[in-house]
Amino acid sequence: MIDPFKFLADLLTIRLLGLDVTQSLGGALHFFIEDTAKIFFLLALIVFVIGLFRSMMSPERVRKLIGGKRRIVAYPAAVGLGAVTPFCSCSSIPLFIGFLEAGIPLGVTMSFLIASPMINEIAVIILASSIGLEFAVLYVVTGLTVGLIGGLLIDGMKLERYVEDYVWKIHMGEAALPEHPESWAERAAYAWGEVKSILKRLWLYVFIGIGIGAFLHGYVPQEFFTQYASADNPFAVPLAVLMGIPLYGSATSVIPVAEALLAKGVPVGTVLALMMSIAALSLPEVIMLKQVIKPQLIAIFVGILAVAFIFVGYGFNFIFS
DSSP states (O other), rough: OOOOHHHHHHHIIIIIIIITTSHHHHHHHHHHHHHHHHHHHHHHHHHHHHHHHHHHSSSSHHHHTTTTTOOHHHHHHHHHHHOOOOOHHHHHHHHHHHHHHHHHHHHHHHHHHHHHSSHHHHHHHHHHHTHHHHHHHHHHHHHHHHHHHHHHHHHHOOOOOBBBBHHOOOOOGGOOOOOOOHHHHHHHHHHHHHHHHHHHHHHHHHHHHOOOOHHHHHHHHHHHHHHHTTTTTTTHHHHHHHSSSSOOOOTTHHHHHHHHHHHHTTHHHHHHHHHHHHHSSSHHHHHHTTBBOOOHHHHHHHHHHHHHHHHHHHHHHHTTO
């Protein structure tokens, strides 16, 4: 079966420019062209399909599905819905307020907020096509587990006192969530609007991610990663988590970097830890959360996730060693 993205990269790199893909420039450019075509095509297609789904799954409906459930049901529901409803940052604050106003425990709410940015179904599908189904499944299962455990820990520590006081006084009328379309024509228009909105928001970060991946693929020798990022280096995983925190990027934009790192022999656990740190612990997300929770809870939230990602990294490095 012909891979159209590889065919395009071969056509432009080898036939048109006459470059050798086994050399640094040719290999980097081939990687850049193939991944750019693949990721943007899949991104547009998947966002449109998911947009149709999201037009039927409004934030208000998510709130109702989780609200009123016993904890044993609420936690799996929260992480599951977080995985399939990747609401943007602008929706996170009214969702947070709405969940608490509906009587949903803080831990359940935090489970949703952990899972939603980290397990992005768009990224998962692109992960499966770019890197492999096994890695995509590992990413999803690990992300769900981290979301579940993180929420349970926050719930068990009874940290409601670290939610900003005004949040408890707000009624949903003051944090109204947008109504979603009903007819299929409106849903299609909504989905196309999602495609344009997400591409507009992500295109630069995707290009940056692909550029970094192409540079790593073409110019950084295998020996560098063997020396500094191998499973034998005990500091590789914590360093990957720390490097991910200040970086801003979606799970989608970091896929080309993960692809290049895996190709260079960086262990699976280290790559997973980096991806999750970038997706769930970016500084913009932390700044956004500061509007509704106090610094103490933010520190606990970041600490729990950072430790969880480090354990994930070490665990998978051990399993796959």
